[in-house]
Amino acid sequence: MNAEIIAVGTELLLGQIVNTNARFLARELANLAIGVYRQTVVGDNPERLTHALQEAFSRADLVILTGGLGPTKDDLTKETVAAYFDLPLEEHAPSMRRIEDFFTRMNRPMRENNRKQALMPKGCTVLQNDHGTAPGVWMEQNGKIAVILPGPPFEMEPMYRNRVYPLLREKCPEQFYSRTLNVIGVGESELESRLMPLIEAQSDPTIAPYAKEGEVQIRITTRAASEQEAMERIDPIAEQVKEAAPGCIYGEGDITLAQAVANLLMEQNKTVATAESCTGGMIGAALTDIPGISQVYRQGYITYSNEAKESLLGVNHETLASHGAVSRETAEEMARGAQRNANADYAIAVTGIAGPDGGTPQKPVGLIYAALACPDGSVEVEEMRLVGDRDKNRRVTVKRALDLLRRALTK
């Protein structure tokens, strides 16, 4: 099956918003092995939309439209597509009740023009909207399918997943399944060269590396009739990838490194403290992004100045004077000080030159030290030489520092 995606909305043509809906739908359709050869954006204009529809259906069997289902006069997608299919609009009683309920629940008066949202092309499949007032539409005629979804992504995405995907899945005997391994602590080119024999020997499932900031994702994908069938092929490859990057895979899919570290701390009931110079609180912010972290993360120190490093963490004045604030020695004393003062099992410390200024020939921008104090009294220090801008250097440092802790917790 071939499909096209048409986004309707003058705000897209004016560049006021980005067309993330097309990206979402394109990825979903690709997963179903449905070919998409064209995406189009048109304004809220019935004539131009009709023209775009004609063109799209001359090439494809399925056209998914987003936007223009709102209550205002401008919103004409449903009306235009129904006219194209020559179907009259009729009031759909369950949708009307849902819209009335919605306004009652929100304690807001329902306006007359909201009734328009319950008018549906005769004989269509109505797609219930669990996150707004505009129902979606699935129309099928002579082998051509038009699907209309609301424009706001938080309404569109669940409607696609819960209402459209099951209907499309019935028409597609197979789909793509994948597992994504999140890898940190080994560079993309190094990882690629380690995986190259595997990638080259392998045509199905496919193995594809994707560079993310400071980490790499390895996606293993195959096309199958069921998830079980897919995983029987994918799982052995995943094992081989894991063997190629021992200790470097912190999780799969959407899990973040901070969440993975938090899970390990909570499982092992170990506490951590933070002492941050150039990251200025970002490691604390990443950890406290995780609900429930208070069990294992109780305090942190932002020690931007030398005085703060001395007074809050007990870094020796001598160390700062002889080695400088950005040094292996200072990082180590910061970690020890945070561990001791916070009475924590572990402590992460970071000091460095994030840029854009402050670099010298001996200590250039991007020179950053991360230290980890461990329960056995040892301290591990990692020296980084990063090449990004200030923002990127800080973000990558957060990941590298958290990874130090992750590795200690998985030893």
Place this chain on the structure above:
Amino acid sequence: MNAEIIAVGTELLLGQIVNTNARFLARELANLAIGVYRQTVVGDNPERLTHALQEAFSRADLVILTGGLGPTKDDLTKETVAAYFDLPLEEHAPSMRRIEDFFTRMNRPMRENNRKQALMPKGCTVLQNDHGTAPGVWMEQNGKIAVILPGPPFEMEPMYRNRVYPLLREKCPEQFYSRTLNVIGVGESELESRLMPLIEAQSDPTIAPYAKEGEVQIRITTRAASEQEAMERIDPIAEQVKEAAPGCIYGEGDITLAQAVANLLMEQNKTVATAESCTGGMIGAALTDIPGISQVYRQGYITYSNEAKESLLGVNHETLASHGAVSRETAEEMARGAQRNANADYAIAVTGIAGPDGGTPQKPVGLIYAALACPDGSVEVEEMRLVGDRDKNRRVTVKRALDLLRRALTK
């Protein structure tokens, strides 16, 4: 003049990337009052691209294409458009030298297929690429203009700004100019109702409010032949907007609230310390995002647990026991403690329940206190009742807390 935008790239059709280029170009063309009635995405396929070009030129005089200028066999945009205009490709010597120089500078060998990037349609205007190897193309024939730009946004955007915009500007007698005022500390609906008389009395320049997270932007726009002419009309309106939201405008355009606060601190040579519970380091991270902040921000405390609030900030055990960690009283003592222990002019403190758990009927999720300790010994405390999720509550809290400080610094 009417225009269309065609993005070329199979990675867009597969949903691997979002088409931010279309958004950027749409906004730029709207600024020039050039009408855009259609945006299209096609794959790296000469036949389908030719078809899309024919369609686009049947409706528009200007077609801007992005993507497909790379060195690989798949990259065929230039070849396809040149064939459409019936122009042969010739080596463009200055581009070839630039490409050779680029590889010399990167200390990487130039591959044979990079030569392809210096082949240009005969008689076209070559658009120099300052950020990569692919030059862009401006072709004009019988009143139809095709512009081809590279796909990566960091190459495309400067090429548009520096090479394409001046050529288009010559063809457009007028363009839109605007000023954007960043407003914080007054809700969108309150601000709209204050501005409504002004908005309704005003047709040119137009005044449009845009909600951002925790703040509002007011954009004042007019169409004029020159910036000076535009500002003569815009500036008086901006003054009226400022009068409608006294003390709430922290800056204009792209400046962030953290930057505005940092500027005030540096101008006044005042220091600030931070004490964070539910934001867990985010305020420190926002401040240290600003280069040069070390002059005014030296240390901060992440006090996630009650014990840390006592030991690091000297919050009274009694206060925590009788009022709780999330209370006006605790926020105040945190701010006083941070100010005292860091020996800072100001101190910002935050404590609250970001969610999703931890709420009670008396202290629901979203109840957050921000406190500011001032040089005169006073402490101001703001109570917030936010309704977002954990992430949003934390981000909005950072802004509200920074705004407390901004207001004190501008008193």
